[in-house]
Amino acid sequence: xxxxxxxxxxxxxxxxxxxxxxxxxxxxxxxxxxxxxxxxxxxxxxxxxxxxxxxxxxxxxxxxxxxxxxxxxxxxxxxxxxxxxxxxxxxxxxxxxxxxxxxxxxxxxxxxxxxxxxxxxxxxxxxxxxxxxxxxxxxxxxxxxx
Numbered sequence: 001x002x003x004x005x006x007x008x009x010x011x012x013x014x015x016x017x018x019x020x021x022x023x024x025x026x027x028x029x030x031x032x033x034x035x036x037x038x039x040x041x042x043x044x045x046x047x048x049x050x051x052x053x054x055x056x057x058x059x060x061x062x063x064x065x066x067x068x069x070x071x072x073x074x075x076x077x078x079x080x081x082x083x084x085x086x087x088x089x090x091x092x093x094x095x096x097x098x099x100x101x102x103x104x105x106x107x108x109x110x111x112x113x114x115x116x117x118x119x120x121x122x123x124x125x126x127x128x129x130x131x132x133x134x135x136x137x138x139x140x141x142x143x144x145x146x
Contacts, residue, residue, distance in 0.1 A: 058120035
């Protein structure tokens, strides 16, 4: 089963978490070989592009709304091997996005102009993970500092 967009219950669960402190969103993405746009999307009649190219379009269109709520790219990388986990979950791109508050993330996602940009993300990805994390202070031996 692939996961591309949040289910309503998953999104609603964000409101049960603190909305007033910084959050880090871990993103894992697997791209389609060819992007699959909805029939009513402006790109539907255009020559096909790769999923990676469609995701690049998403990044460009979403950037003003991401930075507009104070979002920043914290880290990005190209996964090379899964050492622990399902072998059938290879990822094409991994990154961590920072938001100054949980509410900032919600504000971005609820913005109608941002929502228009998500058509590229939906067309680009065959599977993804988006995991909200609370930042902790690093300690010793992979334990957070108290």
